[in-house]
Structure formats: structure tokens, C-alpha cells
Amino acid sequence: MNVLEIKNLSVSYGDKLVIKDLSMDIKKNKITAIIGPSGCGKSTLLTTINLLLEENGGQFTGQILFNGKDILSYEKKDVRRMIGMVFQKPTPFPFSVYKNLTYAPKYYGIRDKKKLKDIVENTLKRVGLYEELKDELNRSATKLSGGQQQRLCIGRALTVEPEILLLDEPCSALDIKNTANIERLLKELSKDYTIVIVTHNLSQAKRISDYTAFILDGKLIEYDETEKIFSNPKDRRTKEYVEGIFG
Ligand SMILES: Nc1ncnc2c1ncn2[C@@H]1O[C@H](COP(=O)(O)OP(=O)(O)OP(=O)(O)O)[C@@H](O)[C@H]1O
Numbered sequence: 499m500n501v502l503e504i505k506n507l508s509v510s511y512g513d514k515l516v517i518k519d520l521s522m523d524i525k526k527n528k529i530t531a532i533i534g535p536s537g538c539g540k541s542t543l544l545t546t547i548n549l550l551l552e553e554n555g556g557q558f559t560g561q562i563l564f565n566g567k568d569i570l571s572y573e574k575k576d577v578r579r580m581i582g583m584v585f586q587k588p589t590p591f592p593f594s595v596y597k598n599l600t601y602a603p604k605y606y607g608i609r610d611k612k613k614l615k616d617i618v619e620n621t622l623k624r625v626g627l628y629e630e631l632k633d634e635l636n637r638s639a640t641k642l643s644g645g646q647q648q649r650l651c652i653g654r655a656l657t658v659e660p661e662i663l664l665l666d667e668p669c670s671a672l673d674i675k676n677t678a679n680i681e682r683l684l685k686e687l688s689k690d691y692t693i694v695i696v697t698h699n700l701s702q703a704k705r706i707s708d709y710t711a712f713i714l715d716g717k718l719i720e721y722d723e724t725e726k727i728f729s730n731p732k733d734r735r736t737k738e739y740v741e742g743i744f745g
Pocket residue numbers: 511514516534535536537538539540541542543554555556
């Protein structure tokens with residue numbers, strides 16, 4: 499089933515066209531990797547899906563269907579809840595661990611203390627931080643290690659029960675060990691969530707994704723099962739990119 503259907507999407511900033519007539523469907527409960535050289539439009543694609551594009555000074559034509567309905571027909575705040583976003587640099591709020599994980603649920607109306615406490619506990623368990631942080635809920639999130647911060651940010655997105663998680667180079671500021679932790683976590687989360695990950699790290703795309711989309715200069719060149727993209731791509735440009743001939 500396709501949770502997102504992107505149809506003839508073109509995106510521009512002012513008169514600069516950066517995504518060109520891109521169509522692709524995103525499959526539910528799978529990990530889709532977006533790869534392509536710097537500046538090809540990967541982050542722009544994510545911000546368009548999340549309806550952050552306008553705030554970044556861009557506009558789009560074409561259509562994005564979310565569960566079969568035009569994404570523009572939803573309230574922005576509902577889209578942001580249902581489609582969570584995690585960025586390259588961990589961006590915890592400069593508050594306690596507890597407040598980072600209760601901020602969004604409170605914003606969406608949950609007041610009950612016990613419920614909030616359960617959300618914090620379950621989320622920490624979900625992202626593998628419970629043992630490390632259960633006695634440090636009042637610790638400032640910005641004092642955590644980079645890997646912990648990024649897991650907390652993924653957790654924060656999960657606190658409002660999204661359907662899709664968009665991640666823009668979530669591991670590029672992390673070391674190998676923390677990267678492996680996040681990859682394991684994403685694999686696990688893909689049982690319950692649809693995951694779209696932008697990555698420069700081709701072996702990461704190969705390791706964790708089910709589908710891979712290769713974008714070049716704003717155009718979708720090839721989109722297929724990851725296995726096929728890396729072992730038997732149809733397009734010469736895809737082949738050259740995954741072989742590291744250009745990047
Ligand atoms: N807010 C903006 N205003 C104007 N131009 C922008 C803006 N954001 C991105 N661009 C331009 O749009 C194009 C696509 O940028 P984008 O950030 O989506 O690429 P990317 O594939 O994510 O690159 P990278 O791999 O370096 O993160 C680039 O030419 C970039 O300069």
C-alpha cells in the first residue's frame with residue numbers, strides 16, 4: 499500500500515526550479531532511501547512532503563496524496579504530527595529529557611500526568627534510551643551525547659504517533675557506533691512506521707532500505723527495490739553514482 503503518492507511534483511525557490519516533474523509512491527512500513535549528489539533536491543523533497551517548504555521560501559506544483567487524500571486538504575499541524583521530521587544535526591529542545599518528550603503531546607492536548615509519564619517511558623524504551631536515562635529525566639537534553647540526542651529526537655517525533663518519519667541525513671554527525679544504533683532502531687521502527695531517509699552514505703542505504711530513489715539535478719532517475727538499484731540499475735547514471743564514479 500502507498501502511504502504517499504507524489505504526482506508530477508515540481509518545486510522552485512523563486513524562479514529557480516529545483517525539483518522537476520517528480521512522481522513516486524512511498525510504500526507503507528518500508529524504508530525508502532533517497533540518494534543523489536549534493537544540491538539535487540533531496541532535502542527539498544522532504545520539506546515539501548512535510549509542508550515546511552513555504553516557510554523555507556519555496557513553492558510547489560503537482561500533488562502529494564497522503565493516505566489517498568491531497569496533503570493540502572489536511573491541517574498543517576496534523577500533517578506535522580502525522581509526518582515527523584528528523585534533521586541532520588540533532589535538535590533537542592534546550593529543556594529536560596522529560597520536557598522534550600512531553601512537549602508535543604501537551605501541544606496536541608494531552609494533560610494527564612500519568613499518560614505523559616507513560617509516553618516518556620515508552621518512548622525512551624522504544625528508542626533504546628530507557629536504561630541510560632530513566633533516572634535522568636530532568637537532565638538537560640543538550641547535555642546528552644550526539645547519539646543520545648539523535649535518538650531522543652527520533653523519540654520526540656514518535657511521541658505524537660506519526661505514520662511517517664522523514665529523516666534528513668540523521669547519522670552524518672554521528673560516529674560508527676551511534677550510526678549502527680540508529681540504523682538498528684530504524685529497522686525496528688519500520689515495522690510500525692513508514693520511513694524515508696535521505697543519506698549520502700550509500701552503504702547505509704544499501705544496508706537498511708527496502709527501496710531506493712536516485713535523484714539527479716531535481717529529476718527522479720530511478721526508483722526501485724534497493725537490491726536492484728545497487729546490483730542491477732537500469733540507468734547508466736544510477737550505475738555510475740552507486741559505483742562512486744561521481745558524487
Ligand atoms: N531555502 C532555499 N532558498 C533558495 N534555494 C534553496 C533553498 N534551499 C535549497 N535551495 C537550493 O535548491 C537546490 C536543492 O537543495 P537541497 O537542499 O534540496 O539539496 P540536497 O540534495 O538536500 O543537498 P545536500 O545533499 O547538500 O543536502 C540547491 O540548488 C539549493 O541551493
